[in-house]
Amino acid sequence: MTKDVIALTPKIPDLNTLLAGLYAGGPGLGVNTTADGAVAQLCAPDGRPLVSVEAPILVQVPGETARLLNRPVADGPVWWTEARASTAVAEAERLAGSFAGRLATVLGGTVWPPEAATTDVIPLTTDVSAVAVPATATPAVDVLTTSTAVVIQDRPLVPLTSWLADALRSATAADRALQIVTPPTTRLTLPTRTALRGMPNRWVVQHPAHGYYDGLSGAVLHWKKGTFTPVRDENGTAQVAEAFRAVTDTGERQLLLALRTRHPADADLVLGRALETAYCHLTDGPPVGWSTAEPVNLPWSTRQLTDLARSRAPQPTLLTAIGHPDRPALATIRILRTPAGVEEDITLAVGYGKDEAPPLDSIEPLAAALAAEHGLTTLLTSLRSARRDLTVPPHIEAPPIPVALTLSHSEIKTIGRTRAEHPPLGPAPTKLGHPSEHALHYPLGDGTGPQAWTTFQQLTYHLKRA
Structure with missing residues (x-):
């Protein structure tokens, strides 16, 4: 139970x-x-x-x-x-x-x-x-050591509830790791996966036949000095659990967008419109809800979202947005006040079944709209083999394959127009927007060929040399 x-x-x-x-x-x-x-x-x-x-x-x-x-x-x-x-x-x-x-x-x-x-x-x-008094007042934490806060979850899907968000904040403030322990039948939502990004936070899977392993990296784990840590061989190499290697390709895919925007910090600024535009290009309409945790409980409102971020500034605001259930689409938004203005760091995932084609032909028009109207700085689009429902299972998943990269006019100025427009090994970029202040859109492939990674690495190396 x-x-x-x-x-x-x-x-x-x-x-x-x-x-x-x-x-x-x-x-x-x-x-x-x-x-x-x-x-x-x-x-x-x-x-x-x-x-x-x-x-x-x-x-x-x-x-x-x-x-x-x-x-x-x-x-x-x-x-x-x-x-x-x-x-x-x-x-x-x-x-x-x-x-x-x-x-x-x-x-x-x-x-x-x-x-x-x-x-x-x-x-x-x-x-x-006869029961030891718990060392923590945080309701979500089951075990607390000097280095780690351990949360035990026995539910099929672990969302980033306010319980977990509070546990993560408390652990971070105390310089502790947050480690979530689940059975192998459990999956994570994308917001929970994002919250656990970076060591020493971990998703610890307790497998009846394989012991403990990391649900995101596959590393075999053991409890040592008050925390779950990788088991290493005599060369210091971590082992990978066999249960993590087992995977079946269902043909399901996820379209992933990593986009950043920058806006002047003025009183008329309304945030969330870049994400709203992305949803409208890739799904049947704007997001249906947003929240600071899961469940996502508030109807979509760019004005309310903006008011919350403004009330929290200069501290960053992390939000989740979700689309209509007919087309799984989930985004995380990090809003940050910087010397350059107000920045949105957005990750959007859209799920597709085996017989559903991701709308790759919508990416270039979306990039043009974001660059012209919504303060786009960069947009990286990728495609991966992963679950249509956007949940994260405790086994290996193929890395995303780059589809396209878009750079704004301001980024091109920093790099240098000549260098940005003429990568020696390709791909030739498409100019988007006004001729004097255009963005550049670099097509990298259709998301099926791993050689797109080589193309992307060569391109970014060329651009960064500036």
Whole structure:
């Protein structure tokens, strides 16, 4: 049974309903709040948290609950109330299920996973005095050492929830690694994958036959000095787990765009329009939702997105945007105030099935629109063999193959017009926009031939020599 339980209800759980759910363990347990009241906790008599409940979130984005929970959910907005059980006390999982079951019963909703739902009173029989007091106040963290915060997840898909985002912020502030431990049947969402980018953060897969390995690199791991670290041979080389090598080509692909924009920092600036343009060129319309974490719960609004980024400046803002469920499309946006202005660092992935052709002929018109109207500095387009649903499995995936590179007029000025327009080994670029201030679009291939990497490396070497 998962340690995370979610109540999905058509009405917001009011205070009385939340309290009724929190008394799933009977009158002997207590209730506490943390995170400035944003998290309620069901506590043992000695005060240790057994179940932590985050404030309900209104999910207004079509298909979002089905995407994250892999099950059909009724149409329309739904309140998402997530409870996380402590892994230290056996009854905590059942208490979380009883809490969620009580909310769903009172408000006419459902529980995920369905088998967790109950309305029973769950008595606390564990002698909590014999259980070590957790060293962390962060609800998502199960094990805390001087170097590492470990989060145990037993759900099929691990999204970047506010729980995990908080755990990552806390770990980073304390100079600790964040390591997520899952079974081999678990996948990550792209925002979670992005959050774990870079060592010492890791996705640790616990395989019943192969032990522990890194779900992103395949390195065999062991627990050493309070952290998961690679097992190395006498030459210092890390081993790769056999389970990581196993992969079946399904014919599914992902179109990947890495684009950067730069805008003057003025009062009329509206962010998110470059991403909106990319969605409209590659899918049937603009993004349908955005948020700072998953689930993505807010209807798409460039104005609200801009207001949030402005309120956080000069600190960076990291956001997620999602498209209509008919065409999987997911983006992460990092907004940063710099001396040059306001910059958007955007990564967009769009999924395609075996019999669906990625719209490569739309890339050049998109690049022209971004360069002319949305402050584009660079755009790199790639294609890869990967899941249409954009989730990340714990096995090897083929690297993306470059399709095209676009440079803005300002980048060309920095490099030098003559050098940028005449790479000696090709490819010959296409000029986009006004003749006196044009961008350059370099076609690199159709995303199927690995020789495109050689072409791309030769091109970037030539451009960087400036």
